[in-house]
Amino acid sequence: MDSPARRKEGRELSLYYLYGFSLALEPFSLQEKGMEGENNVFPLSYHDLSALVSCVPLAVYSEKALNESLKDLEWLTPRVKRHEQAIKAAMQFGPVIPVRFCTLYKSRARILEVLRNQYEPFRAFLSFVQDKEEWGVKIYMAEEAGEKLVQKTNPVLRALDDRISAASTGESYFLRKRREQILREEVERSIEALTEELYAQLSSWSVAGRRNCVLDRRATGRAEEMICNAAFLLAKEIVGEFVEGLDRLAVDYKSQGLFFELSGPWPPYNFCPRIQ
Amino acid sequence: MSQPELHYPLVPRGSGEIVHATRGDTLSDVLERVLDKGVVIAGDIAIRLMDIELLTIHIRLLIASVEKAKEMGIDWWEHNPFLSQKAREREERRNLTEKEEEIKALKERVAQLESSRSPSPLTAERKTRKGRGKREPEFPSSTPVSAE
Numbered sequence: 001m002d003s004p005a006r007r008k009e010g011r012e013l014s015l016y017y018l019y020g021f022s023l024a025l026e027p028f029s030l031q032e033k034g035m036e037g038e039n040n041v042f043p044l045s046y047h048d049l050s051a052l053v054s055c056v057p058l059a060v061y062s063e064k065a066l067n068e069s070l071k072d073l074e075w076l077t078p079r080v081k082r083h084e085q086a087i088k089a090a091m092q093f094g095p096v097i098p099v100r101f102c103t104l105y106k107s108r109a110r111i112l113e114v115l116r117n118q119y120e121p122f123r124a125f126l127s128f129v130q131d132k133e134e135w136g137v138k139i140y141m142a143e144e145a146g147e148k149l150v151q152k153t154n155p156v157l158r159a160l161d162d163r164i165s166a167a168s169t170g171e172s173y174f175l176r177k178r179r180e181q182i183l184r185e186e187v188e189r190s191i192e193a194l195t196e197e198l199y200a201q202l203s204s205w206s207v208a209g210r211r212n213c214v215l216d217r218r219a220t221g222r223a224e225e226m227i228c229n230a231a232f233l234l235a236k237e238i239v240g241e242f243v244e245g246l247d248r249l250a251v252d253y254k255s256q257g258l259f260f261e262l263s264g265p266w267p268p269y270n271f272c273p274r275i276q
Numbered sequence: 277m278s279q280p281e282l283h284y285p286l287v288p289r290g291s292g293e294i295v296h297a298t299r300g301d302t303l304s305d306v307l308e309r310v311l312d313k314g315v316v317i318a319g320d321i322a323i324r325l326m327d328i329e330l331l332t333i334h335i336r337l338l339i340a341s342v343e344k345a346k347e348m349g350i351d352w353w354e355h356n357p358f359l360s361q362k363a364r365e366r367e368e369r370r371n372l373t374e375k376e377e378e379i380k381a382l383k384e385r386v387a388q389l390e391s392s393r394s395p396s397p398l399t400a401e402r403k404t405r406k407g408r409g410k411r412e413p414e415f416p417s418s419t420p421v422s423a424e
Contacts, residue, residue: 015320015321063321098309100310100314246297247296251296254296262299269313
């Protein structure tokens with residue numbers, strides 16, 4: 001079903017912006033505005049599978065224009081949000097497979113082709129995630145906490161400390177240098193071990209888990225360092241338990257300088273099927 | 277199972293309420309997912325995602341502060357040249373004005389120097405340093421370079 005905006009704009013002047021796939025929706029279900037703040041999001045369906053799209057002006061989404069705009073964060077940021085909002089709107093009706101930002105098609109026929117070609121894997125995945133949600137967990141560590149974790153208990157460092165206090169000035173300089181390096185390595189190792197342990201605990205609730213790259217402090221805007229950036233696919237009925245478990249970890253590890261941040265529910269961005 | 281109850285006197289079990297961890301559906305989370313995750317299918321428009329890493333870093337930098345900035349009602353990112361086209365244009369305009377002012381100042385300085393050809397204490401001192409004078413392009417004719 002063509003949107004009125006599309007009819008008005010004419011065939012060559014607009015493109016289809018694809019947000020994701022869902023179980024078949026009625027064309028009037030989605031009231032969400034599209035990428036440009038106009039042109040509603042609407043479904044294009046093949047059997048019981050829908051592609052969620054809206055029409056966008058070719059002038060703005062041509063290869064040339066787009067590759068220029070993508071560098072402009074003032075342009076990009078609100079659209080990334082709209083992309084997400086469209087998917088969230090569709091999630092009210094059922095599971096959604098989110099598609100990477102700025103996936104565009106010239107015709108309905110091309111989208112129907114994708115629906116036809118990918119019907120089996122998409123349909124299977126939608127059934128699989130129907131009763132599941134993605135949740136994000138970020139764990140942060142206070143600045144000095146890593147060193148505290150290592151400092152007192154590490155036998156190698158303790159032994160070095162003894163040698164340093166007994167050494168001559170020249171020798172103690174090199175020993176101190178060595179100590180610094182060992183400390184750094186040990187801090188890294190124990191943070192990784194701790195993170196792995198926490199991740200394993202959280203994973204025990206999930207159907208699938210994934211550890212993504214941690215973000216730089218400049219990017220998070222926090223004084224603490226991010227030590228874990230994970231995503232979990234959870235059965236919906238287990239979410240309450242998971243959240244409580246996470247909260248319990250937050251209490252237990254507070255004294256060690258750890259902070260936990262929860263986000264969700266997300267569409268299964270991190271657990272989408274790979275397609276050719 | 278009994279111990280957690282001590283931690284959560286106010287939260288009934290199974291409510292999934294969060295007390296000690298923080299809840300953050302930040303723009304950073306959205307960007308991370310929308311730009312980096314989700315199904316990748318070939319569309320009809322090829323977008324260059326090659327510099328996505330750089331882009332993501334800057335977006336993250338941006339949003340890390342935008343939310344704070346928003347709370348404070350500051351739109352500093354509008355003025356960061358890397359972050360916006362509009363800001364870039366403003367930057368270029370400002371550079372141009374600065375350049376014009378610089379040229380104006382230089383012209384004034386030249387006029388000033390031409391009107392007073394008598395050596396200042398500074399140029400007098402320069403004369404005593406052998407070979408240095410040759411590297412002073414500002415006064416090619418008026419500064420007598422030490423004889424060689």
